[in-house]
Amino acid sequence: MNLSLRSLDDLCVTGHNPGMNVTGHTRSPASIRDVAAAAGVSYQTVSRVINGHPSVRPATRERVLAAIDELGFRRNTAALALASGRSRAVTVLTANTTHYGYASILQGVEEAARAASFAVGIGVLESAEEAAVAAEVQRAADAGGGLIVIAYDPAGVGALAAVPAGLPVVGVVETPASPPSGDRPWVWTDDREAAYEATRHLLSLGHETVHYVAIPSSTRRTSARTSGWRQALKEAGAPQPRPAQGSWGPAGGHAAGLRLARDPAVTAILCGNDDLALGVLRALHETGRAVPDEVSVAGFDDAPHSAYLTPSLTTVRLDFTGLGRAAFALLHGVLEESARIAPHPVSVPELVVRESSGPPPARS
Amino acid sequence: MNLSLRSLDDLCVTGHNPGMNVTGHTRSPASIRDVAAAAGVSYQTVSRVINGHPSVRPATRERVLAAIDELGFRRNTAALALASGRSRAVTVLTANTTHYGYASILQGVEEAARAASFAVGIGVLESAEEAAVAAEVQRAADAGGGLIVIAYDPAGVGALAAVPAGLPVVGVVETPASPPSGDRPWVWTDDREAAYEATRHLLSLGHETVHYVAIPSSTRRTSARTSGWRQALKEAGAPQPRPAQGSWGPAGGHAAGLRLARDPAVTAILCGNDDLALGVLRALHETGRAVPDEVSVAGFDDAPHSAYLTPSLTTVRLDFTGLGRAAFALLHGVLEESARIAPHPVSVPELVVRESSGPPPARS
DNA sequence: CTGAAAGCGCTTACAG
DNA sequence: CTGAAAGCGCTTACAG
Numbered sequence: 001m002n003l004s005l006r007s008l009d010d011l012c013v014t015g016h017n018p019g020m021n022v023t024g025h026t027r028s029p030a031s032i033r034d035v036a037a038a039a040g041v042s043y044q045t046v047s048r049v050i051n052g053h054p055s056v057r058p059a060t061r062e063r064v065l066a067a068i069d070e071l072g073f074r075r076n077t078a079a080l081a082l083a084s085g086r087s088r089a090v091t092v093l094t095a096n097t098t099h100y101g102y103a104s105i106l107q108g109v110e111e112a113a114r115a116a117s118f119a120v121g122i123g124v125l126e127s128a129e130e131a132a133v134a135a136e137v138q139r140a141a142d143a144g145g146g147l148i149v150i151a152y153d154p155a156g157v158g159a160l161a162a163v164p165a166g167l168p169v170v171g172v173v174e175t176p177a178s179p180p181s182g183d184r185p186w187v188w189t190d191d192r193e194a195a196y197e198a199t200r201h202l203l204s205l206g207h208e209t210v211h212y213v214a215i216p217s218s219t220r221r222t223s224a225r226t227s228g229w230r231q232a233l234k235e236a237g238a239p240q241p242r243p244a245q246g247s248w249g250p251a252g253g254h255a256a257g258l259r260l261a262r263d264p265a266v267t268a269i270l271c272g273n274d275d276l277a278l279g280v281l282r283a284l285h286e287t288g289r290a291v292p293d294e295v296s297v298a299g300f301d302d303a304p305h306s307a308y309l310t311p312s313l314t315t316v317r318l319d320f321t322g323l324g325r326a327a328f329a330l331l332h333g334v335l336e337e338s339a340r341i342a343p344h345p346v347s348v349p350e351l352v353v354r355e356s357s358g359p360p361p362a363r364s
Numbered sequence: 365m366n367l368s369l370r371s372l373d374d375l376c377v378t379g380h381n382p383g384m385n386v387t388g389h390t391r392s393p394a395s396i397r398d399v400a401a402a403a404g405v406s407y408q409t410v411s412r413v414i415n416g417h418p419s420v421r422p423a424t425r426e427r428v429l430a431a432i433d434e435l436g437f438r439r440n441t442a443a444l445a446l447a448s449g450r451s452r453a454v455t456v457l458t459a460n461t462t463h464y465g466y467a468s469i470l471q472g473v474e475e476a477a478r479a480a481s482f483a484v485g486i487g488v489l490e491s492a493e494e495a496a497v498a499a500e501v502q503r504a505a506d507a508g509g510g511l512i513v514i515a516y517d518p519a520g521v522g523a524l525a526a527v528p529a530g531l532p533v534v535g536v537v538e539t540p541a542s543p544p545s546g547d548r549p550w551v552w553t554d555d556r557e558a559a560y561e562a563t564r565h566l567l568s569l570g571h572e573t574v575h576y577v578a579i580p581s582s583t584r585r586t587s588a589r590t591s592g593w594r595q596a597l598k599e600a601g602a603p604q605p606r607p608a609q610g611s612w613g614p615a616g617g618h619a620a621g622l623r624l625a626r627d628p629a630v631t632a633i634l635c636g637n638d639d640l641a642l643g644v645l646r647a648l649h650e651t652g653r654a655v656p657d658e659v660s661v662a663g664f665d666d667a668p669h670s671a672y673l674t675p676s677l678t679t680v681r682l683d684f685t686g687l688g689r690a691a692f693a694l695l696h697g698v699l700e701e702s703a704r705i706a707p708h709p710v711s712v713p714e715l716v717v718r719e720s721s722g723p724p725p726a727r728s
Numbered sequence: 729c730t731g732a733a734a735g736c737g738c739t740t741a742c743a744g
Numbered sequence: 745c746t747g748a749a750a751g752c753g754c755t756t757a758c759a760g
Contacts (some may be wrong), residue, residue: 013468031736031737031738032737032738033737040749041746041747042746042747043737043738043747044739044746044747044748045745045747047738047739047740047745048745048746049738055745055746056745056746059745059747060745060746072507074502074505074735075738076446076736076737077440077442077506077507078441078443078445078451078508078736078737078738079442079446079622079736079737079738079739079752080580080737080738080739080749081442081738081752082440082442082443082736082737082738082739082752082753082754083737083738083740083751083752084738084740084752085739085752088441096465096471097461097470097474098464098467098468098471098668100462103461103462103467104462106459106461106486107460107488109486110486111488111490114488114490114500114503115485117503119485119503119506119507120485120486120487121482121484121485122470122474122484122485122486123473123474123478124471124475126475126478136478138438139478139481140440141438142438143441143483144441144442159428161740166476176707177433197552204601205446214442217630237671244738248738249429249668250668250672253672254672273668278669278672278673279672281672281674282672282673282674282676284374285674296452304462304613304614304639305639305642305669306613308614308617308618308642308643308645308646309642309646309673310645310649310674311647312646394751395752395753395754396753397755405730405756406730406731407729407731407754408730408731408732409729409730411754411756412730413753415755419729419730420729421729424729424730438751439754440752441751441755442752442753442754443736443753443755444753444754444755445736445754446734446735446736446737446738446752446753446754446755447735447736447753447754447755447756448754448755448756449736450753471745478737480748496733541759638742696734710734
C-alpha cells in the first residue's frame, strides 16, 4: 500500500448544522445577578458565598447555594481573571508530548491541577531557537496563571530562562549541580543517584566497566545521569570509557549500539533512557551479540513496554507522574499562600532488574 | 533497592524568594489605553488596529503599531473573552496522555492550534463514570473556546455525549458505522480499511485464518477494526475465530497471547494496537513459539518502538498527529466562519511489513 | 476614518 | 452581616 493523500473532505464528515441552536438551550448562562435575584439577595452576597467568605448568615448562604444549584450557575472564569487578576490555571511548557517521561509528567500535573480545580494548558516548544522559545513563553504567559516548564532539553532550559521575572513558574529539571538559586523553585528526581545505582548493579555482576549511551544533555554541562555513572566507575576503579552520544529515540540507541557492538571488550551498556536501550538491544541482535550472555544492557525510566521486551529490560523506574504532581504542588504554593508546601511524598528512583543484565561471559 | 518514600522537602528545593519582585519589572503590563496615549489616538482606534479593522488610516495604523511594539503590548485574553464572548482556545478531553495514539493526537492539535494562535487546554477523563465525566466536561466548558474529545474509549464517548448543545465540539472517533448525524462534526482515520488490509496481508502469506486480539471497544458495538478484520476473513472464506478481548496495554496482549499460544492451529495474530502486539510477542517467546516461523504477528499504530523490536513488528501506520491537526481545523471552522474547511491533507493508513509476519509453517 | 458610551461578569474596597 | 460604587481591559454598537 502506498502512502497517499486524501483531502479532509474524504476523511471527515461534517454533520454540523450551523443554524441549529436548540430552542431554549442556548439561553446565556446564569450570572451572579441571576443567582442573586433568585435568592433574593444582592449579587455581592452571592460573590461572598462563592468565595467562601465567612461573614454570611447561614440561612442566607443556604438560599444562595440553592439558587446556584437550581440555575446551574458557574462562575465565569474570564470575568474572575479580569476582576481579580488571579487565574487558577497552569500551563505546561514542554518540547514533547509523546515521550513517556514527558507525557507522564504532564499527566501528573493534570491530575494534581484537576484536584485543585485548576485549568491546565499546554504549549509545545517545537524549536530551541531563541525567538521561537520566547514566543511560546509569551503565549503561555498570555493564558494567565502559572507555568511549569519541563527543562530536560535545550528548548526547555531556554524557556525556563526566558520566563519574565514576576511570573510564577516551577521548573522540572535534571538533578542540578547546585541547589536552585535566585527566584524560582525547581523539582527533580535524583537521577544522579539512580545512574549510580544502575552502574553499581552492572559492576557487581562482574563487568570490568560499563559503557554509557547518553541522552542529549539539557545544557552544555555534564548531565546528572552521566555524572552518577562516572562516579560509580571511579569508586570501583573501573576504566571510564567516553560516553556515546545518543538522541532521545531508539534510532540514536541503534546507531550507538552498532558502534559499541564492534568492540568485543564491551560487555555492559547503560542507556540514558529505555528508548535508547531498545535501539541498543536491536543493534546487538543484528550484530549477533547475545543479551545478557555476551552483553548486559540497562535502561532508564521503566517505560510501559520495557517489561515486555525480549529480553525484558533492566532499568531504573522513575516516578514521573509523582514529579508532575510535586511540580504542581510547588506552583500552587507559590500562587496561593494557603497552599504552600503541602508535604507530598514522591517515590525515589528504583532499580528494576530483569533479563537484560547478567554476569559477563567467562574470560577465554 | 526498596521502594521508599521521601517527603517533598527531600526531593525538591524551593529557591523561591517571596519578596523578590525586581524593581521596575513588575510594572503592570501595557493596556490598550497606554498604547493609545503613546500613539496619540483614542483607545478605540487601537482596538481597531489589533483587530485588523480596515477603516484605519495607514499613517495612524503605523503609529499604533509602533507604540504596541515599543510598549510590548499584549492583548489581555481574559478581557477579550469577557467583552467579546469569543475565546481562541481549545480544550482536548482525553482518557489518557501517555498512550502513543492519544499523545500524538494531542501533539497534532497543539501544533495546529499554535499556528492559529489558539491556546490549548487539556482535561483528563480519569473515570468513565457518568458524574465524573460530566464534571470534566463542565471544567472544559468553563475554560471557554471549543472542545476536542478523543472518543476512543467509553470515557471519551461519554464525554462527547455529555457536551451541552451549543458548545463547539469536534469528536475524534473510531470509524463510525454511519456518517455523523446531528449537530457535531467528527474526524477519524479509516481503521476499518486498515484492519482489512492487514488481515489480507496475513492471509496472502498463506495463513488459513487470522486471529484477532481486540482493543476495548469504545461502545458496545463491534469496533471498526474488528469489522474490517472480519470482512477480510469472510471474503477469503476463512474461518472466523472469536476475537480475544485485550486491554490497551501490553499486559492484556500478554494474557491473550498466552491463551492463543496454547492452540497449535494459531499461525497468525492481528492485534488492535502495537502495545498489545508487544505483549503477544512476549507471550509467544515465553511459550517457545517462534515469530514469524511458527506464528505471524501484526499490530496497529506504528508506535515509535515497533520498528526496533526483535522481531520488528509488522503494523499499520496511522497518522495521529495529522488527525489532531484535522480535528483542530474542523473546530476552527466551526468557531470562525472565515476558517471554514481549509482542505487539509491527511495521510491514509499504511501497512508496514516488517519481520514479525511471514508464511505459515509447512504442514506436517 | 475616528471618538465617546455602555457593558461583558466578576472582585475589591468602601459604607452602613 | 449585607448593600451600592467603581473598575479590571477589552469589544460592540452608536455617533460624528
